[in-house]
Amino acid sequence: MNDTTPETTPSQTVGPYLHIGLHWPNGPFVVAEDHPGGIWIRGTLTDGAGQPVPDGLIETWQADPNGRFDHSDDPRGAASYPGFRAFGRCDTDERGEFGILTLRPGAVPGPGDTVQAPHIDVSVFARGMLHRTVTRVYFPENTEANAADPVLSGITDPRARSTLIAEPATDGYRFDIRLQGENETVFFDI
Amino acid sequence: MTTTPQGNEKHAVPGYVRDHGTHPPLDYPGYGSTALRHPKRPLQLLPHLLTEVTGPLLGEGPIGELDHDLTRQHAGEPQGQRIIVHGRVRESDGRPVPHTLIEVWQANAGGRYRHTGDNWPCPLDPNFTGVGRTITDAEGRYRFVTVRPGAYPWKNHDNAWRPAHIHFSLFGRAFTQRLVTQMYFPGDPLFFQDPMWNSIPDEKARERLLCRFDYENTQPEWALAYEWDIVLRGRESTPFESEVDDD
Ligand SMILES: [Fe+2]
Numbered sequence: 001m002n003d004t005t006p007e008t009t010p011s012q013t014v015g016p017y018l019h020i021g022l023h024w025p026n027g028p029f030v031v032a033e034d035h036p037g038g039i040w041i042r043g044t045l046t047d048g049a050g051q052p053v054p055d056g057l058i059e060t061w062q063a064d065p066n067g068r069f070d071h072s073d074d075p076r077g078a079a080s081y082p083g084f085r086a087f088g089r090c091d092t093d094e095r096g097e098f099g100i101l102t103l104r105p106g107a108v109p110g111p112g113d114t115v116q117a118p119h120i121d122v123s124v125f126a127r128g129m130l131h132r133t134v135t136r137v138y139f140p141e142n143t144e145a146n147a148a149d150p151v152l153s154g155i156t157d158p159r160a161r162s163t164l165i166a167e168p169a170t171d172g173y174r175f176d177i178r179l180q181g182e183n184e185t186v187f188f189d190i
Numbered sequence: 191m192t193t194t195p196q197g198n199e200k201h202a203v204p205g206y207v208r209d210h211g212t213h214p215p216l217d218y219p220g221y222g223s224t225a226l227r228h229p230k231r232p233l234q235l236l237p238h239l240l241t242e243v244t245g246p247l248l249g250e251g252p253i254g255e256l257d258h259d260l261t262r263q264h265a266g267e268p269q270g271q272r273i274i275v276h277g278r279v280r281e282s283d284g285r286p287v288p289h290t291l292i293e294v295w296q297a298n299a300g301g302r303y304r305h306t307g308d309n310w311p312c313p314l315d316p317n318f319t320g321v322g323r324t325i326t327d328a329e330g331r332y333r334f335v336t337v338r339p340g341a342y343p344w345k346n347h348d349n350a351w352r353p354a355h356i357h358f359s360l361f362g363r364a365f366t367q368r369l370v371t372q373m374y375f376p377g378d379p380l381f382f383q384d385p386m387w388n389s390i391p392d393e394k395a396r397e398r399l400l401c402r403f404d405y406e407n408t409q410p411e412w413a414l415a416y417e418w419d420i421v422l423r424g425r426e427s428t429p430f431e432s433e434v435d436d437d
Contacts, residue, residue, distance in 0.1 A: 009422070013216065071247065121242065130221065
């Protein structure tokens with residue numbers, strides 16, 4: 001660090017009109033609709049009164065089915081996966097709902113000799129949020145991997161931990177995000 | 191600050207600086223809508239592992255030729271003061287962030303958004319959508335052409351008005367660097383009553399959201415220029431860099 005180190009720019013809310021600036025028609029499609037193995041991760045974003053948040057934005061970032069990233073900062077090297085964008089974005093509708101069509105991520109190395117269970121990083125933005133919040137989606141069928149996951153196992157309260165486990169649904173999974181209140185989703189200090 | 195490499199030798203990755211002091215709190219009573227939209231449980235510390243130090247590299251996305259010029263997206267030109275907004279995107283360790291996507295959205299010159307939810311009595315401008323995007327160049331530079339947005343009223347408190355601002359969204363190179371913010375103009379008389387501005391605890395940090403009037407880049411007979419640099423969280427120093435420092 002030296003005197004010329006610039007200091008970071010503060011966050012501000014996306015405000016009520018995020019839909020005009022951040023809506024991507026293809027945002028929810030991490031893979032195309034006809035891609036084999038596609039799963040929908042759908043959920044509702046709700047506030048502390050249990051009301052849907054219609055002016056929110058969900059973004060996802062994840063490893064490919066082999067647990068790799070198309071990014072040179074991964075010490076294993078960048079690896080691309082055909083037809084897979086790894087990033088998803090969906091603004092919430094008037095019922096607070098969102099959906100992302102993606103592939104199941106693979107397991108990813110963690111600290112030391114640990115292995116992180118398959119997971120998806122999620123950013124949540126909304127009017128009324130001065131800064132994004134961050135959470136993670138884990139998958140219910142990976143019981144053993146989830147138990148050994150260094151991030152999940154750092155959450156001591158089992159009820160809180162369960163807010164990060166998606167529920168099976170007919171076309172994929174359900175992952176509701178509760179900003180506040182009973183069963184508030186676990187959010188991370190990132 | 192010291193490095194905490196995450197992972198074993200093979201998967202060691204430097205983390206990113208945690209810049210909590212810069213940002214507003216999620217619970218800020220002055221901004222009424224935060225009341226039901228902030229988590230009450232303490233945040234759980236997330237180490238910066240592979241998913242966090244990587245991120246979408248959207249530099250080659252489909253950017254139209256006029257996406258950076260909000261004054262040329264319609265048949266005619268929009269009303270208002272034409273301005274150039276330009277600057278650099280860097281990381282807090284000083285290095286530029288090249289080829290990264292920047293998205294902007296804003297109200298028109300009168301302060302009205304082209305959004306179904308914005309119904310205050312100010313006309314829409316048929317020649318202004320108020321949405322732009324661009325990619326930074328190899329040195330992290332960006333440039334938009336637009337019109338200066340107007341202030342607009344909202345219902346947060348009695349006679350509440352938002353200072354003129356442009357919404358900015360940035361990705362950087364890593365999930366940790368994602369930033370959505372607002373750029374403001376120097377000397378705006380509305381800051382004193384604006385909870386967004388005042389939610390940032392450190393006054394110096396607030397001022398980092400102000401652009402600077404840039405006479406040098408002001409174009410004669412055409413547009414005023416404003417310069418605004420954006421700084422995303424940088425990496426904690428790596429072992430390699432510490433070795434270099436020791437020389
Ligand atoms: Fe705004």
